[in-house]
Amino acid sequence: MNINQEGFGRRLDVIQKTLKQYNLKSTKVTPIAYVEHCPFYFNNYIYKIDLESPAVPATFPKNQSCTTSPPENGVSTIVLRMSNPLAEGLNNANRVENDVASQYLARQSIESAGLPLVVPAVYAWAPCRYPEVPGEAGFGWTISEFKPGSDLDAEFALLELSDAIDAVHQLAKIFTAIQKAKIPETVTRYGALTLDENGVIIGGQPPLLKGGPFGTYAELWVAKLQTQLADAENSSLLKGWEEGGARGRIDKYIAAGGVEKALQAVDNRRVLVHGDLTLNNVLYDKATKRITSVLDFDWSAVTHPCDEFLTGLWDIGGGIHERNEIFQPMLLSGDFSARPEGLSDEEVRKWEVAKAWDAAITQAGAIRPSDVTGVDGIQMLIDLEDLLCPFELSNEAMLKRFSDDVKLKKRQETEAKILKWLDTHGITP
Template identity: 75%
Template sequence: MNINQEGFQRRLGALQKILQQYNLKSTQVTPIAYVEHCPFHFNNFIYKVDLEAPAVPATFARQQPCTSAPPQEGVTALVIRMSNPLAEGLNNANRVENDIAAQHLARQSIKDAGLPPVVPAVYAWAPCRYPDVPGEDGFGWTMSEFKPGSDLDAQFPSLTLDDAVDVIRQLAKFFAAIQSAKIPETVTTFGALTVDDSGAITGGQPPLLKGGPFSSYAEYWTAILKAKLSEADESPLLKGWKDGGVRERIDKFLASGGVDKVLESVDTDKRVLVHGDLTLNNLLYDSATKRITSILDFDWSGVTHPCDEFLTGLWDIGGGIHERNEKFLPMLLSGDFSTQLEGLSADEARKWEVAKAWDKAIAEAGAIRPSDIAGVDRIQALKDLEDSLCPFELANEVMLKRKSDEEKLKKKNEMEMKILKWLETYDTA
């Protein structure tokens, strides 16, 4: 059974209550990105809502912070997205507020850059009130502009190389605009965004980490690593790495300011708006016009170091600092794509061409590239440690059931050796 099927009808009932708040009626409600037989809780439940009558500016008479009015002629379709508080590993403290604030800043920066409005306008929203308000009525939600187009990740492999590179150049301009978004003076920390009682955007807790916001990038990274250790504590396989003295060494590294020392060569004062999950899966594309029509899903966005965007996304175009781009990492980190590697498969050669085009395009757009970041290898090292402390495949119950005891033990031993080697390299206390 699809774990997300539970509550399906209740969510539709909650959706109708949302519409009723604005005297709107639906003629059709269509789930978006609803995958059957998914063993994991969805992060969000998303619906396209076709309306009986257009929603016009007067529909949203009380305009909320970070929202926009629909056009005067109104809209006959919109999107309601309900944040799932049961999704694994997500912090709902100000998750919706972060989402709408990040979209607001991105939309404004893209507009200022003279680019098409690809970030959907938000018409209304409500914060998460679950579990204080039980059930689906307590879910946070947004009501947004419906954007046409199809998922780019499904179309990208079949595009000609010229068309793929053209898409990359379009994305680079949007990327640069998001990266250069003006951060409000009221946001002075690392983490995410929220909206205070006056409607001002301020620093908030990250969607993927409890606590914060954080006063420094090192403090932020220390919290990330401690959170991973807490997850490892809950794993019956990893047992918090307490066997063999590994945990003791990690705790000593963190307590002695080890993260600060790793980041000594990094400009840790730099902060930008990051999307947090910028992949082809979160882009819509019109194959007729060959244009990107939307950038979606700012659920994991935040205000942090520019390197973090490359750690969490862009891997599917060869632009992310990710194990899936392992062959291209030296070029990505140096900015030197002058020589193609030998022995690449046809798919790898195409990805190399796309990665080369991406690196050039973001440089031309004025964005910060990995090769522009002094000490980028040090930030990459912290990401490597994070990924080793509690790998999803060794902590998630569903994933563990797919492995034999021998496979689990082998993988655990590999991670332990990787952690110890990491500490030998970077723990200089």
């Protein structure tokens, strides 16, 4: 059985009970973004719900923090999203709270910028109570606005170049508004968002790290590396890199202040970052050629602006990512004046898009990687983070796809890259 199919009926029961508490009834419940044969737990279970009668402002309580009332004429379709606490590598301490608070701040900023409200309104939500409340009844959830459109990642390569660049210009304005969201004075550290007992937005634990929030950007990065090492310890193949001597050198690098040294030129700015801003999380209407929604603030955080470029934007050539290796010098310098030689037709198109993206966020007044002093130190650390616990070498379902010889070879190759990284950056045995 599909790992995500187990519990399907129980989730439907929870949905009906949740709707009932708001006196709502469904006529149809449709899973969204459901991959039939996915071998991994979904991060979220998402359902489009058609209602028998519209949800109106009086349907939901008005005093729940970070929510918005439905329009006066009501809505007949909503989205219910259940955060899955069984998903691998996620911190559920305040994951739902971070999601709704981040969407709320982003939505406010987008509205202030005079842009279409592409971030869905959240009508109601509940925090994760699992495992204290066992089973699906303990899952956190949100009820939010349904936004029409299709995933832009499925459409982007098919668009005429002019339409693709136009979409990039739209996204640049949305991205800039999110980056310029006003961070509450009650949020003073690096991490994520949560809500206190009075519903005030405060700093919280990041959805992808244990602990926090953190006092400095360097502390956040130390937590990132230590999280990767902890995950590597749980890998039957990597075993925490204890075999072969790499682990001792990694620990020495961290203890000796290597992270702080790498980031010594980086400023202490903090902004709201989406955390997974890829075209898969953008909806697009082909008929109007407009972006209709930016979704999935599940991994949002308040952190350095450069972090947005580490986790997303690679599919438009704007991310600091191995898939954009050809464009890295341009991203880091902000100079797209000369097109690299020897590009394929596909790469030429991506270069044109990347150039348009950089120009668009410049015009919109966003912070770019080329605006960050010391960005090379951040790039250096992301290289190490990626090496410490590669998904294909740590996830047991992925490991089953490889023979023992292949697994050993991949492990040895990765360990050699770690040791080379340590040699390059001044840590000797």
